[in-house]
Amino acid sequence: MTHISVKVDGTTYEDDVEPRLLLVHYLRDRLGLTGTPIGCDTSNCGACTVELDGVSVKSCSVLAVQADGGEVTTVQGLARDGELTTLQRAFHEKHALQCGYCTPGMLMAARDLLREHPHPTADEIRHALEGNLCRCTGYQNIVRAVQAASEEEVPA
16 A cells, blocks of 8 residues: 545545555545546546646546645536636536536546637647547537637636
8 A cells, every 4th residue: 555645626635545546546436526437447538537736637547646745626626616617607508518428527628728728729629629538429519618718718
């Protein structure tokens, strides 16, 4: 077992974990943060995307021990006091979700894009989100939502 200390959505956790435990399993099984879905366990779909130290990562390809000393933000840590972020509101208003399975990963990847590039073109959005799969083919509305959010402000 390896001891880790990680801040997740603003709360610090100290745990002993197996060195091979994936971050996605730590978040879901240990911390009960089930908003981060397990989509494929192969890093192909992007549903499990979270932020680790401000950078989006696929949590099925990161070990929990790699997050030691770091800060993780999950989709559950985006809204503050029940207020959705600009990006979350845009996803709702532009109907950028169907089944919702890809939505957490799409939101986290789009958030990373908007932080780095506040006013992306549609092609830049598509390129930034190409590692996240939507099985319902809601891509057009996802792109529209990210564009709408970029026109308002960069989401926090």
